[in-house]
Amino acid sequence: MTAATTPTTAPVEPALRVRSSGTMATRTLGIATIVTMGWLVAFGLGFSPADRDQRDAVRILYMHVPTAWLAYLAFVVTAVSSAMYLFGKKHSLGFDRVAGASAEIGVVFMALTLVTGMLWGKLTWGVYWQWDARLTTTALLFVSYIGYLAVRGLGGTHDQRAKRSAVIGLLAVIEIPLVHFSVRMWRSLHQEASVLDSDGDVDMDGLMLFSLFVGVVAFTLLYVWLLLHRSRVIAMEDLLDDQGLDRALDQRRAEFL
Amino acid sequence: MSRWRIARLVAGKDLRIERRSRVLTNQVLPFAGVTMVMFAFALDASNVLERVAPGLIWLATLFSMLVLVQRSFAIESDDGALDALRVAGVDPVAIYWGKSIALAVQLAALEIVLLIAAVLLYGAEVPLGGIVLLATTLVTATCGLACVGTLYGGLTAGFTGRETLLPLLVLPVVAPVLIGATRAVESALGTDGVALSEGWPWIGLLAVFAVAFGAGGALAFGPLIEEAT
Numbered sequence: 001m002t003a004a005t006t007p008t009t010a011p012v013e014p015a016l017r018v019r020s021s022g023t024m025a026t027r028t029l030g031i032a033t034i035v036t037m038g039w040l041v042a043f044g045l046g047f048s049p050a051d052r053d054q055r056d057a058v059r060i061l062y063m064h065v066p067t068a069w070l071a072y073l074a075f076v077v078t079a080v081s082s083a084m085y086l087f088g089k090k091h092s093l094g095f096d097r098v099a100g101a102s103a104e105i106g107v108v109f110m111a112l113t114l115v116t117g118m119l120w121g122k123l124t125w126g127v128y129w130q131w132d133a134r135l136t137t138t139a140l141l142f143v144s145y146i147g148y149l150a151v152r153g154l155g156g157t158h159d160q161r162a163k164r165s166a167v168i169g170l171l172a173v174i175e176i177p178l179v180h181f182s183v184r185m186w187r188s189l190h191q192e193a194s195v196l197d198s199d200g201d202v203d204m205d206g207l208m209l210f211s212l213f214v215g216v217v218a219f220t221l222l223y224v225w226l227l228l229h230r231s232r233v234i235a236m237e238d239l240l241d242d243q244g245l246d247r248a249l250d251q252r253r254a255e256f257l
Numbered sequence: 258m259s260r261w262r263i264a265r266l267v268a269g270k271d272l273r274i275e276r277r278s279r280v281l282t283n284q285v286l287p288f289a290g291v292t293m294v295m296f297a298f299a300l301d302a303s304n305v306l307e308r309v310a311p312g313l314i315w316l317a318t319l320f321s322m323l324v325l326v327q328r329s330f331a332i333e334s335d336d337g338a339l340d341a342l343r344v345a346g347v348d349p350v351a352i353y354w355g356k357s358i359a360l361a362v363q364l365a366a367l368e369i370v371l372l373i374a375a376v377l378l379y380g381a382e383v384p385l386g387g388i389v390l391l392a393t394t395l396v397t398a399t400c401g402l403a404c405v406g407t408l409y410g411g412l413t414a415g416f417t418g419r420e421t422l423l424p425l426l427v428l429p430v431v432a433p434v435l436i437g438a439t440r441a442v443e444s445a446l447g448t449d450g451v452a453l454s455e456g457w458p459w460i461g462l463l464a465v466f467a468v469a470f471g472a473g474g475a476l477a478f479g480p481l482i483e484e485a486t
Contacts, residue, residue: 140429147426167477174473175430182433
């Protein structure tokens, strides 16, 4: 009733009015992603020829190779932004959000890589899984980043989350080469040189190579689009954490006045 | 006080608590022993057991290590002891070293018992020529495991849900130790006719692992326990 209580019922800050993580740039990017994905479908399933040995199974690679490549890129981005957060003077939470968003996308892409790789393996090798060095490293990496995401979900303040996950993100830089090296040493000492090369063809047909290129472009666009949206959504979640309770209290208080 | 002296004091404190509470001897070692018996149930035929004995020793070590790490940080976070150490201005690097040393001593005791269990239960034989390689493997692998265990234990200390998170974080990281130590012990014991000389390259891997995580852990431990409240 009094003049002193009126400020609490004032309109909320503009930041809380944000209803979408989309901007002009992300919309353009989204359209470009859809168009290139359409191309990928057309080239991957239609125009590109079937392989002489692998036949139509080769088409899986147009998805498998780009997702694998981008999953690794995503984890590099996570490590770099973790370092930027930890060693930057301002400890900007923006880097933490990019690291988290990138790790989430990386885990999804790596899951896609493993699934498509297993399907391809079943068709070409006759088995879903081989204890090949590259496969084993990828599987361990996948589990490690699921652990990273679990650490992000431990709770606490945003700064606690950021510091803790940044340390884990950087420890992965020590971990990955050691895991990869040990698994390679394990296989090379105990198994004859493997004829199974997860790369597929070395000499690729021109149209196949182009289809693969389209795939890499399409998935890169998808990655950037997802990264922008996801890191903005994390920023909104953080804002809600910070201001949501105050805002709810203000609203409740206003009802009684 | 020098960093090394503080580390020794922290290690001494942990081991004294251990000696008085006897969690290692009364709970962890019996748990490891039961695991070894369970492996025998699962793998049945005795000739298989002899062949896979080195791997089983290290698997049992890893599982028991998870219990030891939980215990190592439960004694710190339960009574706010870690906060007290920090408030007292104790160097976090020294705490890390101290707790790693204490964990390493307990792990070494565990591994020796498991090795004896493998000899008694699985019929594994320790040739005299392999003892040097075996001892070196135990020492380097234990250092690596202790460094990783203390680091991730510190990370998850004081959070609800740490019991479930710790294995998920630690097991993928220690995969190189499992691979390397198993191969090295295989050649030390001469399992399946593996030559003794094949074991030494693995010691290199284990040593690199221990040094990398020892250094990384010493750097990261300070920021981590500052956050864990």
